[in-house]
Every structure is written in C-alpha cells, then in structure tokens.
Amino acid sequence: MKISKEIVSGFKQWFARYIYQFIDGYPDLKENIGLKADHCKKVSEEMVGLAQYLQLNEQEVLLAETIGLFHDVGRFKQYVKFQTFSDDKSQNHAELAIEVFNENNLLKDLSEEEIDIIHQSILNHNKAEMKYDQNERVNFFSQMIRDADKLDIWRLITEYYMVKGQDAEKENKTLELELPDNDRISEEVYRSVMNRQVVLKESMQTLNDFKLLQIGWVFDLNFNYSVKRLYEKKYLYKIFDALPDNEKMNQINSVVDEYFRISLQDTSV
Ligand SMILES: [Fe+2]
Known part of the structure; x- marks a missing residue:
C-alpha cells in the first residue's frame, strides 16, 4: 500500500480546487454543485466512521476516505454538461469519475491495487446490484461505499423533503430527477x-x-x-x-x- 495521510490531504486540496472551478465557471448552477460537493465530503466522513467501526488499519481507513471523497467526482461534469443528475438522461456518473481520474492523472502516487480498488468500488457504487470481483478487497470496499453513499443521500433528501414540505418554493427539480x-x-x-x-x-x-x-x-x-x-x-x-x-x-x-x-x-x- 502506498496511500498516506499526505497523499489524502493532497486529494482534498485537489478536490477543493476542482469544485471551485465549477462554481466559478457556472455561477447559475452553484447551488446543486455545492450540494454534491458537500455530499462527497460527508460520504467521505461516513466511510471513515464505518472503517473505524470495522477496525480497519490506518491505510485502509485512508483508502475508504478517498473512495468516499471521489465516488461522485463525475457528477460535476455531468451536471454542467447535461444539467441533470439522472444518468439515464445523460451519462453514467461513475464512469465519468474514471474519466476525471485519467484526465487529471490524479491517482498516480497510488499502487496498482489501490487504483483498482478505487476504480472498481466507484463503478460499483451506483449499480442496482453490485458486481462481484475476484479480489475480495474490491468487494469489501464496494460494499462500504454503497452503504456510506446511501446513508448520506438519506441525510440530504430527508433535509430536502422537510424544507420543501415547509416551503413549496424551495422545490429543486434536479434533486427530484425531474x-x-x-x-x-x-x-x-x-x-x-x-x-x-x-x-x-x-x-x-x-x-x-x-x-x-x-x-x-x-x-x-x-x-x-x-x-x-x-x-x-x-x-x-x-x-x-x-x-x-x-x-x-x-x-x-x-x-x-x-x-x-x-x-x-x-x-x-
Ligand atoms: Fe453517486
């Protein structure tokens, strides 16, 4: 394993700059860009909570944190290009995440196995049924991200349904997949x-x-x-x-x- 605290803090800095480009370039879309950026950070926190509960080692916790942070990194390109979060009406946002990794040479300091775990678990995160891999570690981190993502989407949408219930003007058609x-x-x-x-x-x-x-x-x-x-x-x-x-x-x-x-x-x- 090559992952370290320094590498993960570099990922967080990269992520903040990446989001800033979108907010800066598309001010009209900043509300939903902000919601998704927040979701990425919170899923990352859920991943750390879950990893600690499972008593994973320090590097595995860092890997879990990274998968959480990047699992939806494809959402930003998807949203500014198609203005929807519906994959059916646009593109699979998990596949877009892999594109973002490649375009930015983002995972270059990690080992091949770490890169594979990150790629495969992200590709698995939004599948109706996960695809099992020969590598048990891929399956394990895929199961983790699938749970952590659900937990934070529940947070996001229950907050949203409550706000909308009190004020119909707060309706956000994008979050409702139109x-x-x-x-x-x-x-x-x-x-x-x-x-x-x-x-x-x-x-x-x-x-x-x-x-x-x-x-x-x-x-x-x-x-x-x-x-x-x-x-x-x-x-x-x-x-x-x-x-x-x-x-x-x-x-x-x-x-x-x-x-x-x-x-x-x-x-x-
Ligand atoms: Fe996602």
Whole structure:
C-alpha cells in the first residue's frame, strides 16, 4: 500500500480546487454543485466512521476516505454538461469519475491495487446490484461505499423533503430527477418494496416512486453500522412522512418496519 495521510490531504486540496472551478465557471448552477460537493465530503466522513467501526488499519481507513471523497467526482461534469443528475438522461456518473481520474492523472502516487480498488468500488457504487470481483478487497470496499453513499443521500433528501414540505418554493427539480410530483405510486415499485426487493431505477415514474426507491435501500445494506445509523438518524420515518397517507403506503410501511426491526435486532447479537 502506498496511500498516506499526505497523499489524502493532497486529494482534498485537489478536490477543493476542482469544485471551485465549477462554481466559478457556472455561477447559475452553484447551488446543486455545492450540494454534491458537500455530499462527497460527508460520504467521505461516513466511510471513515464505518472503517473505524470495522477496525480497519490506518491505510485502509485512508483508502475508504478517498473512495468516499471521489465516488461522485463525475457528477460535476455531468451536471454542467447535461444539467441533470439522472444518468439515464445523460451519462453514467461513475464512469465519468474514471474519466476525471485519467484526465487529471490524479491517482498516480497510488499502487496498482489501490487504483483498482478505487476504480472498481466507484463503478460499483451506483449499480442496482453490485458486481462481484475476484479480489475480495474490491468487494469489501464496494460494499462500504454503497452503504456510506446511501446513508448520506438519506441525510440530504430527508433535509430536502422537510424544507420543501415547509416551503413549496424551495422545490429543486434536479434533486427530484425531474420526476412528476403527483399522488401516484407505480405498481412495479409497490411490488418490489412489498417483496423486500430494491426498486429498479427503470421502474420509477413519479417522485413517490423515487422516495420508495430510497426507502427500499434498507434491503441492500451490508454492515450493522449502517443499520444502526439509519435507526439513529430516523431517515426511514422521515421519508415516510413525505409520502401520502393511504392504504398502499400503510402496507409498505408495515413491511419495511418489520424488516427493519429484525435487521436491528440482528445487529445486537
Ligand atoms: Fe453517486
């Protein structure tokens, strides 16, 4: 392993300069650029928290921190070019991250294995189902970033749903992936959650579907740490608060609640 504190502090300085270029070059888009930059830093912190909980060694903690910081580094090019965070309407932002690494020769001081772990775990972070690699370390860091990312998206969107609930003018269509905000829940989305399966992006048609996709991430957590943190932060309840109150939602609520209770009990064993 070649990673060191000095290298990671260089990454953080590079990241700050990189973001500044976008904010400076696209002042009209700075709100969402800022939200994503903040998300990258917070996912990086989640990664450190999780790595410490898992008692990883110092270099592994640094690698986790780096993956967190860079997992969404492709979002900025995506957003200024296409003005959307929907990969389907633009480009896969995980693949864009690899492009950014190459263009900037960013990982040059790391070992080949470290570079491979960073690339593969970032490519895995936004897949509906992760792709398992022969290298167990790739799988492990992929599982970590998938949890850390979910935890911070829950923070971001529950804050957003709350603000929007109080003031409709705070609506941010980009964060909603431009989905229509009506009362509908798609049948396929409803069935996935009721079957305790993650919701596929392709089946989303409304903002409620997107909220249910975010709720369904509970079925795809890899570490006890994440289940506990989800509980402490009450993210699930906050998303349910932003959904309509009807019979279908009550059914979903009880399925999710039961699943979550059992997961929580398992973490205390
Ligand atoms: Fe992402």
